[in-house]
Amino acid sequence: MNGITLFAPELTVVATALVVLLIGLFLNTESKKVLGYLASAGLFASLVLTLMNLDANAVMYSGTLTVDALSQFFKIVFLIVALLVSVASIKYTENNEHVEEYFTLVLLAVVGMMMVASSNDLLVLFISFELASISTYALAGFERRNLKSLESAMKYFIIGALSSALMLFGISFVYGLAGTTNIPEIAQNSAMLVSSPLGIVSIVLLVAGFGFKIALVPFHMWAPDTYEGSPSVVSSLLAAGSKKMGFVAAFKVFMIALVALKTELTMAFAILSVITMTLGNVIALSQNSVKRMLAYSSVAQAGYISMAFVVMSPMAITGGLFYILSHGFMKAGAFLVTAVVGYMILSENREAENVDHLENFKGLAKRMPISAFSMMIFVFALAGIPLTAGYMSKFVLFSSTIEAGLVWLAVIAILNSAISLYYYARVVKYMYFYPAEGERVSEPLPYALTLIAAVVGVLILGFWPEPFIQWAMEAANVLIAT
């Protein structure tokens, strides 16, 4: 069967999740370390399988699932992020008795994200969305003795549940007007959607539903608290993986299914993206917690990426997709650095609180050179300094905006990038220009490996972006052609 080979990546991840859960039950806490290696191996196998089917193109299972350039693009982003997170988590979950739950939840969340990327039907999309969401709710509260982690999980859960309800409500309107939940068929039956005002209601509800996951501004309230309170490795998965799931769902629903309502969509997203990037950047300026700063910067980045919805030209979507790929590396990497710093602080003082405070980054260059150097690369990439992935993605996205005649939007975005440089550079100042307040600590191997991998990713995307932009363009064509 063709479907099985094309869905081998998902099946591999599911099988790994089940095996990890089952084996973990029969191991004692010391030997549970093997589960992390197993989970990472499963994700790596899945990544290889996806790369083997890179230019597959098929619609399967009565038109509910599709494999195309777009889905493969996003699956690879999710798998890379998950691989970084899972390798780093080998160290994080050391000596924890709930390792099997942790890795099973990570793997199931990734399956949910991958299925969202492949879904061709609103209901499949919703169920996969929920699979990923519910797994991450539990992950956010993984440190169950830590009040902050529990608070973050609670906020994430309540707001996430509300957003799911809104999304489902929006889907019900779309189904009522178009008479189908199949995404390409909705595009064909869009006459009712355009003529009825309920079409706009459904757009508003869907923007709200996806906006929560993406953390667009009126719906971003959960993001800083959740990213700050969750374990850093989980924040990394949330910011670099879960957020992209919101984007791929929005791409599929707004650019394929509801493309007939383009005028209304463009207007809504123009306002949302301007507010999102400005608010995210301005609030990030005054944050002293590095994770909170990264959370607001992640909100701002969501604002940049949603410019693709405003312009909707092939070039802009290419830019948006390339941005998503590079953001996966930079943001996941930056959150992993906070995980390493947290490890360093906690290994000195087990009772330490606010481990991600900026003060703890003082003199990091002396204490943990690899982490400090990686953090510098990540924050410079996030700010858009040339020769990093962030610069190339901003360049493609902003130039497409100017090309489309939306100069005002490009100007706002560039001004925002300039603002953002302040708080990114501040971290570098703390790491490199302040004296160290402690001994040199060597990074544990899993952390060091993931940081180096993420740095290599950011630099490759910065130095040699052509093949990746080409690839993003192919993925963008899927959205434009239909």
Add this chain to the structure above:
Amino acid sequence: MPEIIDTSSIINSYVPVAIFLIVGVVMPPITMLIVKFLSPRSKSKQKFTTYESGSDPTGDARIQFNVEYYIYAIAFVLFDVEILFLYPWATVYRGHGITSIATTAILAFIVIMVIGFIYEWKKGALQWSTK
């Protein structure tokens, strides 16, 4: 799809939405008011006692349940859903030329359920501790 943006038509298209919203907001208070005016009220002592032959309540309504009830409830839902899937499977699996694929699918489903069950068992969720 309107190619040229006509502002008045955009605003007009929101009118039904606005009506929808206003009716939605105004309807509940109006019904409540109508009920308040129309329904007869009798404030007798009997009205505040337990309904019919129910027993008188004792203690506070907000008591803490043992969290283990919750785990049992989840286990129940799990197997309830399994039965729900097995019924339609049992009725269609023969005679539609899908026997092999239906059997594989349901076996995969049952294996996943069993793994969940083993997990629950092994974690001691079925052990009722009396503390």
